[in-house]
Amino acid sequence: MHTRIVEVVEENPAVKTFRFRYNVKVLPGQFCMVWDGAGEEVPMSFSYTGKIKGVTVKKVGKTTDLLHRRKPGEVLRIRGPFGTHYPVSSKKYLLVSGGTGIASLAPAAEKIVGRGGKCRFVAGFRNASEIFFIERLRNAGIDVEIATDDGSAGFRGFVTELAGKLFAGESFDYIIACGPVQMLKEIGRRFAEKVETYISIESLMKCGIGLCDSCSILGYRVCREGPVFRAGELIEKGWLEE
Amino acid sequence: MHTRIVEVVEENPAVKTFRFRYNVKVLPGQFCMVWDGAGEEVPMSFSYTGKIKGVTVKKVGKTTDLLHRRKPGEVLRIRGPFGTHYPVSSKKYLLVSGGTGIASLAPAAEKIVGRGGKCRFVAGFRNASEIFFIERLRNAGIDVEIATDDGSAGFRGFVTELAGKLFAGESFDYIIACGPVQMLKEIGRRFAEKVETYISIESLMKCGIGLCDSCSILGYRVCREGPVFRAGELIEKGWLEE
Amino acid sequence: MKNPFILASGILDTYAETMLRVAEDAGAVVTKSIGMEERKGYENPVIFEFEHGVLNAMGLPNPGIERFGEEMKKLRGCRAPVIGSIFGKNEKEFAHLAERMEEYGAAAVELNLSCPHASGYGMEVGRDPALVKAIVRAVKEAVQIPVFVKLTPNVSDITVLGMAAEEAGADAVVAINTVRGLRIDLEFKRSVLTAGIGGYSGPGILPIGLRCVFELKKVLRVPIVGCGGITTWENVIEYLMAGASAVEIGTALRNDVRLFKNLGRGVKQYMKRKGYERVEEVVALAHQNR
Amino acid sequence: MKNPFILASGILDTYAETMLRVAEDAGAVVTKSIGMEERKGYENPVIFEFEHGVLNAMGLPNPGIERFGEEMKKLRGCRAPVIGSIFGKNEKEFAHLAERMEEYGAAAVELNLSCPHASGYGMEVGRDPALVKAIVRAVKEAVQIPVFVKLTPNVSDITVLGMAAEEAGADAVVAINTVRGLRIDLEFKRSVLTAGIGGYSGPGILPIGLRCVFELKKVLRVPIVGCGGITTWENVIEYLMAGASAVEIGTALRNDVRLFKNLGRGVKQYMKRKGYERVEEVVALAHQNR
């Protein structure tokens, strides 16, 4: 479906959020295929799942660079929502994001709190200048802690370490995480055996509808059986050794 | 849809009723395309519109002859229901049939009575040996009078004349009629200006779905804008002169 | 033409009265394909409707060119130009049929070189570029009115046929006629049509029609009339952007004889929204944007 | 083969792990078409899904025959025979690819002479009966395993290709690959696919695939594998009755990786109801009943 961009928000120098109307039910963790008619069609997680949907795009290459030039009023084609979603309930959650991983976790955190669940959120960034969405989360009453690689804000070090510290002091029903694959594997190694752990992974998407096999890992189509997986399921199949 | 014949009733030496399950809402006056996989596919009015549907077939040629050999348990393919239906309400009706025209009028009469309407039914046949469905109608509490060309039963003469007599003595809200085209034209001539008159006409059907024009008369597709027409509508277009 | 919508041949166009009705909203109407002699067509079933469209093998039923004169007479006052569709075995038949159509007052003739299920006619003739050329030449010599050539998609390369038609002087090409198709009845263990293989029309063939128009537009200078699978105004715009200057519509009319009116509204609104004033501005746009 | 359901080439068959998953319910699986060198394929969008099916122009992305050996190794324990699909420019490439597939343990090779959107490959080769013959001959000489030839419907007469394949020694033909098609994006005024024209698959092409199988059955003695548009078990029976001895299925798997299991149940129940014991009894029934 085609939709017009209603708002563009610069989250940090390399990340912009595009808001648009898309009248379809979307669950946190699901993604869409976004096409502006000029660049490539690319997968993006929904960073807003309410009435005005949104995707939050990091400029990393040709297409994301083109997308960053899009202005309100311009048209995007959205296919989706596709894929699995984060478990959302009134239980107690530890959410762990790395970089733009925060984009897909933010709506999950809001939904959990909305359902009466409890969230602790640890968000990792390379440095202070890359931080975004923290205000949004705090406004929703979510307790966020930050980790940066260089210590320019919050905890100095990997977000997985920070998560480990929190986990040592408190008990959680779920851990859900989104970020670079190395981070997700570390999450898997640390927590998957101890608590229900869900992770959202990226993969090369072409069709988005479970047809082409380009996104598959370990026999799972990331576009359909993922992008949100129970970490234990992947680990059983040898994901950590991959 | 395919369905199995559940019952075959011999109505008279040349007419058989085939009953079958067909779980679709059908209104009296509508027809279907019936195919047994061997002969041609032919249009037939629904003579039963309740749970177990039915068509009542007069043997007039190749295909109807083949149909007459079909036994319970054998398969028919039914397409439909197609076309318009008789107006059915709690008003007062005069129903006029000629020959197998009684097949499509019978369910209308039953529905009218079921709705609390009043029916007088005049049924024309060539002779007494061709009479059928009269029991059925009387069982439903409908007052039926018969006309035969040779006087072998009931009134001697055309059913249109008998209808004229009734009409002279009583007032009706609707006349609905089904039978040979000359009879229907006579109905039109006699009554269309005086009372709401609906007639069901036959025409050569191929597609049944309004595509091929084979059934069209006066710019109307009999399979879609018909087979039940308001007589006045056709008369305005010159039907009586055709 | 007051709008780009043309009634396709074979749909609601055997009788003048039905055509007059459709013509109220149409830019033009094409008659049922008419041949030299009366033909009854195949026995029923001649139609199979399913989710993605319709299969038909009518077998070119028609009253023959002589008797069709009566219908053409009734079409004299028609609000839209009447295009006479004709089918024949060879140049001679086509030329004769075209002459009669011209005498009857047809605004143009459309050569059915594409019906997929009548042996000796239609695509059996229209698949051969040399025959296409010969027939178009013969018809062009026989009549003054414009000559449209309706092409079959059931070929390896439709552009070869389009170029043959253009070289021979065709004034426009129409693409596409139905796609050869078959469905089987599981109970009766045979084709759903008496004739066996039929022609597939309706929304399921839209991508094939669009592809053919797109291919033809790359090589032709004469106007292209797009046909096949149109159900919505969006489909109409797609055909225009693929390279069609007008469209023919058949199958979708079964559910709505006034379809053209509704499509017209949709197309107009789209054009207004995008700032286009004339249909021509939309034609072949998809070729510019690669 | 434990059942007549074969995974079609290009769907969920680039990686061994996914194929192993589909293979649990399949009679056989065909690999993604593999060529001489790695190809990335076209840029996104390469897929367009709509009501009547899917258009794709992937551009034959594949790791190249050398690297594909790794996947084939992982497929050694596969519960279903693995058929290696290959595409090349000429006899030599095809023969080489087939040899490698045989070395890798493929149970058969399927020659992709039919992909409609990769220039220099697929149907551009497979439309020419002489080339088809030459390629099939070369492959037959190169390998011992059975050779399947996958045909394109985008031709005037698919039986000519089928006969060429049979004469050259093909052990089976597969019909059909996708149908050339196009859809246009009204906002972006261009094809919905980067490559422009793509291949149409899914339920909308069912009548075309059935028709091709029906036509081929009339002239061929080698078994035919039906393919194109199968979504339900009824569609499978239609293909069998049209003349197929087995079927390949692609597009419908996207919504149900265990589709074969469900289809198998439906087919079995139908056969029981009708008193057939073996699939072969159903094959080509529609040819008997005219």
Ligand SMILES: Cc1cc2nc3c(=O)[nH]c(=O)nc-3n(C[C@H](O)[C@H](O)[C@H](O)COP(=O)(O)OP(=O)(O)OC[C@H]3O[C@@H](n4cnc5c(N)ncnc54)[C@H](O)[C@@H]3O)c2cc1C
């Ligand atoms: C399910 C899913 C959800 C995603 N959600 C987001 C999101 O919310 N925000 C966001 O900024 N990005 C997200 N991505 C990643 C995003 O799709 C890529 O960053 C984007 O496709 C890069 O396109 P490009 O042309 O700008 O980069 P390219 O020039 O193509 O490549 C730049 C880098 O991006 C990587 N990349 C390219 N294509 C993909 C792809 N399809 N999937 C993953 N990595 C890719 C390349 O490997 C390379 O490292 C998501 C990816 C997936 C699979």
Ligand SMILES: Cc1cc2nc3c(=O)[nH]c(=O)nc-3n(C[C@H](O)[C@H](O)[C@H](O)COP(=O)(O)OP(=O)(O)OC[C@H]3O[C@@H](n4cnc5c(N)ncnc54)[C@H](O)[C@@H]3O)c2cc1C
């Ligand atoms: C809307 C509609 C409802 C009908 N309902 C009934 C019904 O309830 N019971 C019933 O017995 N008959 C009904 N008929 C008529 C029935 O369709 C024909 O009697 C039948 O098609 C004759 O087929 P045949 O092969 O046996 O006859 P043929 O050998 O084809 O012809 C015998 C006679 O039937 C006429 N006929 C053939 N085909 C048709 C046709 N499609 N429509 C009308 N007349 C035709 C011929 O002109 C000829 O006079 C209906 C027709 C229509 C159009």
Ligand SMILES: Cc1cc2nc3c(=O)[nH]c(=O)nc-3n(C[C@H](O)[C@H](O)[C@H](O)COP(=O)(O)O)c2cc1C
């Ligand atoms: C019932 C039917 C009859 C047709 N008869 C003819 C015909 O006589 N001559 C012709 O050129 N095309 C004929 N066609 C093809 C249509 O004109 C048109 O090319 C085709 O149906 C595709 O368009 P659509 O999808 O809008 O129907 C017929 C199509 C149908 C469905």
Ligand SMILES: Cc1cc2nc3c(=O)[nH]c(=O)nc-3n(C[C@H](O)[C@H](O)[C@H](O)COP(=O)(O)O)c2cc1C
């Ligand atoms: C995404 C996609 C990729 C395909 N790739 C190939 C391929 O690499 N080789 C091939 O021979 N056919 C390929 N095909 C064609 C299918 O194998 C099959 O012939 C076609 O899709 C029709 O079957 P279906 O309707 O069941 O999908 C592909 C089809 C799709 C949809």
Ligand code: FES
């Ligand atoms: S992107 Fe095609 S199967 Fe997942």
Ligand code: FES
């Ligand atoms: S039977 Fe075809 S239009 Fe009525």
